[in-house]
Amino acid sequence: MTSLTISNRTRIFEISAVIFTAVGKFIFMDYLHWKLAFIAVIISFWTGYVYNRYKAIPDIISYWGFRTDNFKTVVLTVLPFGFSTFLICIGIGLYSGSINITWHIIPSFMLYPIWGTIQQFLLIALIAGNLQDFRGLKLNKGVIILITAILFGLIHYPYTWLMIGTFILAIFYGFIYLKSRNIFALGVFHGWLGAIFFYTIIGRDPFVEIFGKLFHLAK
DSSP, X not given: OOOOOOOHHHHHHHHHHHHHHHHHIIIIIIIXXXXXXXXXXXXXXXXXXXXXXXXHOTTHHHHHTOOSTTHHXXXXXXXXXXXXXHHHHHHHHHHHTOOOOOTTHHHHHHHHHHHHHHHIIIIIIIIIIHHHHOTTOOOOHHHHHHHHHHHHHHHTTTOHHHHHHHHHHHHHHHHHHHHHOOHHHHHHHHHHHHHXXXXXXXXXXXXXXXXXXXXXXOO
């Protein structure tokens, strides 16, 4: 996938907007606990941004990785890593007694990939992708992936297990994305593995944390 003619100014804006979104996460999700409202606003904003950019530059959709032509290939590449991670999560959960699987994992499996796709778009496409194609900036691919992985881990502060898990995930996904550029495949795996991670290793119920007040669910 060749890079489009995108100005450095636009790339700086996108990277800055991602960082601003991350700061908002700490304020609205972690401090104020407005998780559902924040997620809804972020999905709406960035969906609107993608649509507006698509209207101006139709090819940008494929450039970012919203494509299906290589979906199967990327899925088959990620599948061994995903299955191994699943087994590791179950093993750690059984060992530590932290498994907390309820029926809520079903809607989590359905909804989390949407949020996972947004996260992959922001952190992988707009950070790693822009750094790779930034004119006048010749960063080694490994450095770009490391920067992205560190940011991905820091966003999940102060949850140590999440920071470690997302850092490792971003390392692997970074290499896959810069080679194949497919956000859909990475977003689905991100969502499913994220749900498994929450319900096994961390022992938290993200469905209740996000939708609990809406549906009057007890933690």
